Amino acid sequence: MEPKKMIIIDGYSLIYRTFYGVRPMATKDGIPTNVIFGFANILINILENYNPDYIGVAFDEKKPTFRHDSYENYKAGRMLMPEDLEKQIDLVMEMLVLMDIKKISLPGYEADDLIGTISKSCSKSGIEVDILTGDRDSFQLIDPNIKVLYTKKGISEVEIYDEGKIMDQYGVSPRDLIDVKGLMGDKSDNIPGVAGIGEKTAIKLIKEYGDIEGVYANIHEIKGKMQEKLLNDKENAFLSRHLAEIVTHVPLEFNIGEYETLNYKSKEVVDFFERLECFSIVAKIAGSDSPNQENEKINTNKITEVTDNKLLQEAITVMKKAREIYIAYVAERDYESFLKAIAVSVEGNCYYISSNIFGEDQIAQNIKEVFESENIKKIGHDFKRLYSWALKQGINLQGVEFDAYLAAYLIDPSDNRYKMNDLASKYLNKEIISDEELYGKGKSKKTFDSLEREIAMTTMCTHADLMEDLRRLLAPQIEEYAMASLYKDIELPLTEVLAFFEHEGFRIDLEELDRLDVEFDEKLGNLKKEIYSLSGQEFNINSPKQLGEVLFEKLMLPVVKKTKTGYSTDAEVLEKLKGKHPVITHILDYRTVSKLSSTYVKGFKQIINFKTEKIHSTFNQALTTTGRISSSDPNLQNIPVKIEIGKKIRKVFIPSKKDQVLIDADYSQIELRILAHISGDETLISSFINEEDIHTRTASEIFGVEIEDVTSTQRVYAKAINFGLIYGKQAYGLSQDLGISRKEAQDYIDRYFGRYPKVEDYMKNIVKEAKDKGFVTTLFGRRRYLPEIHSRNAMIAKSGERLALNTPIQGSAADIIKIAMIDVYRELKTKKSDAKLILTVHDELVIDCPLEEVDEVKAIVKDKMEGAASLKVPMTVEISQGENWYQAK
């Protein structure tokens, strides 16, 4: 009969190893989980692969042990446990209880002693024991039945130590290690040993004389300094050995039956790991019932490389019959999308179709019907480029049912890792190759075509095959978080609109851009000359460092503000220095023009697509924590508008064709309206219902004057307060903006809350809600976790509070304009209008519209935008048109 096997784990040793060895992880509400994750993985690995008959985890008690009694300095000078580790200790204990794994501890004894006692006792009864630890001390316990699994490199590897290995490595028996340690001591436990004797010497001595008694019995044989050292610390040597020796006869009631391994896969265990968002562990537990089932599935889901027309027809036929297909694709994007390959997993088969074999058009022709069928549900990851490609091919892509990219974003918008490999690792505990590993990065980034065919095919089919599991895990979570409608009715359909923006682009007036280029260069030249002459030297005005030296060292202007690395020279500082030296205004002007020229003129020239004479920006749907969309390459959401010279940039943005105009529609004060709605403040609501000038009304309220008597300064103040509110601005900030005293600013804020009490209530309530629930939501259920709100660092906690009150406002505005975008887009599509929605800038939509359709389109846009949500206040849209974006604003 096979001998029984037992595993004993040194609990704290493993806890520390995992804490430092597993990358930091946390749940969305900030509970650290890397120890749980690491510990659980090891446990499950052991239980599944090693299959022990008995298992136990030993822990030290907080009480002192006999070692402290014999030596007061024992383990002195140990560092306190880090906070993120401490928080996980109780969770580890809970996990062991749930998994029915025996915990071993006894006051007055260390884990090592318990491990020693149990292992020796088992060893005697013929049970094979493996001790899992990261502590070399346990090596002394090794005997023919006891081995040590020593964790290395964090936890990823263990090294097995048995008697032979100890002899090889140390040249003495396991038992002799106790005497060795007696002589050499142990820094980490503060065991003194004999001063001046290290491991090498100690081993030599014990080899020679057998034990410490032997050493001292033959002390006359030992020469010189070493004899001196040994005699000096004789007492310490014996004491140290006493401390180092693991007790193997702890008075412990040991009943082997309590250690039997039971089935750990209860519902409670799964709930526990779900609660801690260790989804890959959940997947592991679920999958381990039939070992390797998951992995086999990926590998055995048959890959069919579609190499000829017959196979293509077969693949399409299977897809047409399917209710659901799982898609992975690669498309490269210029101004339009180029499909490189598509993998479709359906009915246990993964069809890999490459455009190298068929060409895009042939794939399009064949797959059109599948793509256009609402009844064939598509499950995939980030459909934006597929929508672009469909647009290019004249395919009306329908039936997109599940997008893992968007689902993961909605579940936790702060995460920012939503690539396939991230999701596979996070939710499925599968490590698959990342895009970075596949393509490289930076300059040496490879194209899809340069990948090995086999690698491209297996990677994509793996992705397609994983989609099913991802949906199974993510879809219920979307439901549970009450985000089904946000997901299905807003985010999923929005992808098509963004794809359309990217595909359609924004036409640029190249001549006007050249004209601006010349104009700005000329201005910069003049300003540069002027600055050099006024400051008495030439230097790089663009270098904050050089500029700082000139202003504050050469011209001796007063230092207003410092940065981490030197003098601050930002606009705020320069404004304050304006009166002190004539060069300052020129520098400010130079900065303005230089920004316009480099970012908006030179920058655009590089990025214009000369085939289309358009700019095709990229819109990111899963980036911001609040739900807004972001734009890049180039960013079309920060085109100058505030100052006149900057506004000229907008003249280069023109309609796509002759006899078309741009229509610009923007929500008026949408964020304040949302604040009115959520807070329910009657005064604020009535202002909007009565279509008052909101800032004037606010001024009238806080300054106690009639609307007609509000001065322009009062209105400016009120406006600053109104805006500041949305961000949780404090008196200090307001005083800085308005150049008033902090007390005065506080006074205005107090008066504001006096007049708008429900706004103050909202702010208090939302902060409380965030603290209680750990997250805040928007009007349409978008969620953001705010773990920082519980920070012990008051500044971070305060910042969390500001996020708590700003996010529902900014995020609800984002929800609303997204709805408007979808509605406008769909309406124009169904009406087969030639007008095109081409851009959003947070609270604004831009439409490229044929002249003859202007009135109708304006009506549609206004109607859809104002009707996107029904609030306690009207949502007013201001709309205008022009031959370029400058005029249309």
Place this chain on the structure above:
DNA sequence: GTACTCACG
């Protein structure tokens, strides 16, 4: 790659 600065809502 980081710091600084500045463009937008």
Place this chain on the structure above:
DNA sequence: ACGTACGTGAGTACA
């Protein structure tokens, strides 16, 4: 005692 308004993206300098 601390620092002080949310959310973005891009260009330039410099290590």
